[in-house]
Amino acid sequence: MAKVIDGLFYSESHEYVKVEGEFAYVGITDYAQEQLGNIVYVDMPSEGDEVTAGEEFGAVESVKAAGDLVSPVSGEIVEVNEALEDNSELVNQDAFANWIIKVKLSDPSELDNLMDAEAYRKAIQ
Amino acid sequence: MNQTLYSPLIFELSHPGRKGYSLPENKWKVAHATEELPETLRRQGGLDTLPEADELTVARHYTNMSGNNFGIDTGFYPLGSCTMKYNPKINEELAALPGFTELHPDADDADVQGALELYDTLQSALAEIGGMSRFTLNPYAGAHGELTGLMVISSYHRHRGDAKRTKIIVPDSAHGTNPASAAVCGFQVVQVSSTPEGTVDVEALKPLLGDDIAGMMMTNPNTLGIFETRIPEIAKLVHDCGGLMYYDGANLNPMLGVCRPGDMGFDVMHINLHKTFSTPHGGGGPGSGPVGVRSGLEAFLPGPVVEKDPATGLYRRTSKPDSLGSVSSNLGNFGILVRALAWILAMGRENLPLAAKISVLNANYVKENLRDYYALPIEGICKHEFVFDGMRAEYGGSHSDASHITTLEVAKRLLDYGFHAPTIYFPLLFHESMMIEPTESESKETLDKFIDVLKKIALEARETPHLLRTAPQSTPVRRLDDVKAVKDARFTYTPEVN
Numbered sequence: 001m002a003k004v005i006d007g008l009f010y011s012e013s014h015e016y017v018k019v020e021g022e023f024a025y026v027g028i029t030d031y032a033q034e035q036l037g038n039i040v041y042v043d044m045p046s047e048g049d050e051v052t053a054g055e056e057f058g059a060v061e062s063v064k065a066a067g068d069l070v071s072p073v074s075g076e077i078v079e080v081n082e083a084l085e086d087n088s089e090l091v092n093q094d095a096f097a098n099w100i101i102k103v104k105l106s107d108p109s110e111l112d113n114l115m116d117a118e119a120y121r122k123a124i125q
Numbered sequence: 126m127n128q129t130l131y132s133p134l135i136f137e138l139s140h141p142g143r144k145g146y147s148l149p150e151n152k153w154k155v156a157h158a159t160e161e162l163p164e165t166l167r168r169q170g171g172l173d174t175l176p177e178a179d180e181l182t183v184a185r186h187y188t189n190m191s192g193n194n195f196g197i198d199t200g201f202y203p204l205g206s207c208t209m210k211y212n213p214k215i216n217e218e219l220a221a222l223p224g225f226t227e228l229h230p231d232a233d234d235a236d237v238q239g240a241l242e243l244y245d246t247l248q249s250a251l252a253e254i255g256g257m258s259r260f261t262l263n264p265y266a267g268a269h270g271e272l273t274g275l276m277v278i279s280s281y282h283r284h285r286g287d288a289k290r291t292k293i294i295v296p297d298s299a300h301g302t303n304p305a306s307a308a309v310c311g312f313q314v315v316q317v318s319s320t321p322e323g324t325v326d327v328e329a330l331k332p333l334l335g336d337d338i339a340g341m342m343m344t345n346p347n348t349l350g351i352f353e354t355r356i357p358e359i360a361k362l363v364h365d366c367g368g369l370m371y372y373d374g375a376n377l378n379p380m381l382g383v384c385r386p387g388d389m390g391f392d393v394m395h396i397n398l399h400k401t402f403s404t405p406h407g408g409g410g411p412g413s414g415p416v417g418v419r420s421g422l423e424a425f426l427p428g429p430v431v432e433k434d435p436a437t438g439l440y441r442r443t444s445k446p447d448s449l450g451s452v453s454s455n456l457g458n459f460g461i462l463v464r465a466l467a468w469i470l471a472m473g474r475e476n477l478p479l480a481a482k483i484s485v486l487n488a489n490y491v492k493e494n495l496r497d498y499y500a501l502p503i504e505g506i507c508k509h510e511f512v513f514d515g516m517r518a519e520y521g522g523s524h525s526d527a528s529h530i531t532t533l534e535v536a537k538r539l540l541d542y543g544f545h546a547p548t549i550y551f552p553l554l555f556h557e558s559m560m561i562e563p564t565e566s567e568s569k570e571t572l573d574k575f576i577d578v579l580k581k582i583a584l585e586a587r588e589t590p591h592l593l594r595t596a597p598q599s600t601p602v603r604r605l606d607d608v609k610a611v612k613d614a615r616f617t618y619t620p621e622v623n
Contacts, residue, residue: 001527035556040611063607064550066301089608 002031002124005096009111010120011072016096017114024073025099027081028060031124033095036062042084042091043069044100049077051103053110058100060091072114075106131185132601135176136618138186145180174618193601195545196407201571203491205510205548205560206300206348208378208400209407210484215471216403216464225463230455234441241440244431244456247466248415254469254477255374255394256387257417261426263457267375270395270414271306271342273427276449277393277418278340278369279310280425284447290339290368296325298349298552300375303342312339319554323349323503327358334362340369345389346376348552348560350488350507360390369393377401378564379485379509382477392419402465413461427452483565484509487572491563494576498583502555509564515557520583521590524556530586530593532557537604538585538596542578 004010009017014032018025033039041061051057051071058069079102084090090098115123131138158167178186195202202209220226228240248260264270275293282290293307294315304314315333320326324347341363345353353359360370372386372394378401380386386394398413399406406412418426428444428451442456456462472480485508492501492511498520499513513532516522521530536546536559548560563572585592597603 001525038608040608063611065553067553088612 002029002034003096004030004117004121004124006117008096008117009072009114010117010123011070011114012123013068013070014124015070015072017072017111018096018099019105019108019111022105022108023078024075024103024105026071026073026101026103027099028069028091028095029120029124030095032067033092036060036067037064038062039088039091042088042100044080044084045077047077047080051075051077051101053107053113060088069100071101071103073103073105073107073110075103077101078104131182131189134618135178135183135186136174136620138178138182139176141177143177143179143182145178145183174620197566200543200545201563201567201575202407202545203547203561203563203575204407204545205512205562206375206551207406207548208375208397208509208562208564209545210378210400210403210564211566212403212405212464213468213471216467219467220460220463225460228459235439238440240459241431241442243466244459244462245433245440247462247469248431250466250469251396251415252417254381254385255372255377255396255417256385256389256391257394258420259423259426260396260415260417261430262413262415262462263427263429263451263453263455264395264414264416265453265458266399266410266412267395267397267414268302268306269452270397270416271302271371271373272310273414273416273449273452274371274393274395274418275306275310275312275340275342276427276452277416277422277425278371279312280447280449281369281422282339284425287367289337292337293339293371294330294333294341294363294368296343296347298323298347298554299342299344300348300373301551303344303373307342317341322505323347323351323554324353324355325359327355327362330359330362334366334368336367338363338366338368340371340392342371342373343391344373344376345386346379346508346510348376349503349512349554350376350510350562351503351505352508356389364390375400376509379481381481382474383481387417387419392422393417398461398465403468404461404464411458411461413458413465415457425449429456431456480565481509484563487563487565487567488561490569491561491572491576495579498580499559500557510560510562512552512555513557513559513561514555515559516583516586519587521586522557530590532559534593534596535559535579535582535586538582538593539578540597541599542582544575544578 014029015026016029039060039062043059045057053071053074056068057071060067060069081100197209248262251260264273291313292315293312294317295303296317298319307314318326318329347353363370369392370390372391374394374396395414395416398404424445424447428448429442431440431442433440488507488509488511500515500517502514515532516530523529532549536549539546550558552558
């Protein structure tokens with residue numbers, strides 16, 4: 001069974017948001033990496049780019065499929081996880097430890113539109 | 126034994142100084158690249174690594190290697206959405222006529238009247254089959270046809286002075302090429318979801334429509350093999366908001382001669398000659414992706430166009446002022462056009478619908494015989510293809526069990542029984558998609574063997590699952606490391622350093 005961590009926010013398109021103060025770490029869930037299979041490439045935006053909730057900010061490609069990354073929150077990207085550029089398999093090893101972008105939240109109320117861990121567990125059953 | 130002797134890479138069979146030719150002594154001035162060519166045009170090293178071998182070794186190496194290839198002439202190839210039908214040999218005979226093979230693309234129109242007539246005959250045959258006004262045969266492949274068709278849509282809106290239309294609607298069951306072609310053409314892609322029955326959700330479509338919609342791309346029957354019955358309603362909605370309807374012809378086979386995209390309200394379409402019209406496909410290409418348009422859009426088609434001069438009765442190549450430009454060199458993959466027309470004429474108007482109907486019959490026959498073993502997510506009659514969502518739980522296909530038998534393992538095991546694998550993990554609507562398209566070409570005996578083997582694999586999955594986990598056993602190479610193939614791709618030969 002895919003791992004779901006309490007205290008995080010989850011989107012219908014299988015991204016998670018981990019909030020720390022005014023910042024949020026965004027990545028794909030364990031369920032998403034499991035479904036995708038071996039990930040061979042993560043197409044990431046650049047530091048300083050703006051993301052908008054509900055809009056794509058990159059893509060993830062596996063041996064099975066390619067999918068858009070959809071941002072669950074809006075704000076400025078303050079950091080991208082550069083380790084994924086050469087080692088995309090890190091997402092398969094631990095999707096929650098290997099976030100993709102760090103966003104400075106411009107509208108924290110958007111988090112209310114996301115699922116909590118319990119709701120997400122039900123969604124992927 | 127020959128396989129082993131001659132199966133190393135041609136580089137590994139190389140011996141310095143070996144060659145398969147002898148040239149007479151050169152009596153002329155020897156030209157050296159170093160003197161004749163600027164630095165930027167010269168190969169920088171690497172010549173010494175070109176293989177050197179005698180002719181017989183080369184012949185055996187490649188002849189043995191060709192035996193490792195799998196094609197429609199060697200076995201059943203049920204690759205969903207690819208329409209791997211038989212490529213009749215008469216097509217090849219006709220395409221090999223010197224009058225076609227020795228054509229020069231820049232020959233004067235007066236000297237190639239036969240070739241131009243063939244082009245025009247095929248374009249009007251496709252126009253009749255598609256219910257369109259005119260076709261260009263110039264695009265080289267399906268996705269190239271999609272791009273060309275979208276450029277027609279873009280030209281149409283621009284010509285009307287409407288610059289607001291920046292979006293293309295694509296169903297979530299679409300071929301991946303649809304959103305890709307739209308993006309390459311500069312459009313923003315908007316996805317519309319499917320109903321549980323697998324067809325476009327008309328209620329979900331309505332809120333997406335507006336004056337920013339350039340058009341909508343659809344495949345019918347869709348990638349689940351399901352006929353989109355609400356097309357007239359969808360076409361009306363899209364037309365009412367000012368958009369055009371694009372028909373992806375990848376799945377035209379079951380409609381051939383039975384119904385026409387033009388009659389359903391589509392404005393622009395492409396056809397894959399290498400699928401529906403029996404020209405080689407899958408390593409045997411090249412492809413061809415003709416694009417058809419309804420009346421009123423002909424002026425935007427790419428050039429050159431072939432038309433008959435009413436005064437002289439002669440064919441000529443011209444370009445039109447509103448044309449979107451050229452998308453290919455000259456008239457596309459001409460040899461493929463010869464094959465496609467040969468097939469249409471051999472079949473005749475009366476037999477094209479028969480091909481369509483038998484492709485539907487074959488798909489339903491395979492589906493109904495296997496549904497007790499493999500999970501069928503969409504009920505009802507399919508068209509030319511269908512999708513299983515992996516193996517049924519009682520044979521080990523349960524998705525909730527992490528160690529379940531996967532579609533990949535079934536596909537690999539099929540290779541051991543001499544069948545090509547179906548399309549797997551597409552469409553993305555299901556986790557374990559296995560998409561099977563038998564085409565009209567296959568005999569009942571072949572279909573029965575295929576059904577028996579897939580049943581046998583289901584029993585193996587329950588009783589001896591290691592046979593699936595370790596498959597394939599009988600192929601020249603075993604399970605490939607597809608992650609390494611992507612991440613550590615090597616395209617040039619480098620000798621092993623010990």
